[in-house]
Amino acid sequence: MNYKQHTFAYQERKVSLIERAKKASKKAMTYRPFNVGCAVLAYSETEQKYKIFVGANLKPAESAVKVCAERVAIMNAVTADYNFIVAIAVYGPPQKDAASGVESPTLHPCDVCRNTLRDLIVNEKILERVVDFDTILLTINSIDDQREEMDMKELFHIHSTSLEVHGLISVDEEKEEYGYLIAPPTEPATLHQWLLRYGYGKF
């Protein structure tokens, strides 16, 4: 399947993706007012068809482990045999990223989701390639309707998500395999960023 066709399919279904993500956000089960909906455009090799799957976030209590809309939507697609994710649309209120410290105009997938996406891409020896570096991310601010569009490479770059984490791939292998580093090793610029980097940022 060439990616041009996927991109065309995405452009055709972009409005539906946004609508479905927005609708899914209303089903979120969350202890605080933080409703997130996700709609993924998935492709089935066997059926040679595209279909949209949705998910919403689940965190009924502050102490509960969070289940994010993105991972729910991806697994909804995969369990229905639509096992390639062409695009991921996320609809929700923006908030400062607790792990990277980045304040983006729209809500980006959190560090748990980013690491999951990264693992799905680089850990191809044991897992089917469900997402790719070219998988599109469309994020929609549920408060002011601002939008951002990027691919996985850009998402990882913005949040300095290294492929090296968890020892899946070394920095040298990363360079060799992909011709560049997803996250150049930059030093945090401020004390706040240092605290975030080393896990003291959950305040």
Ligand SMILES: [Zn+2]
């Ligand atoms: Zn998440």
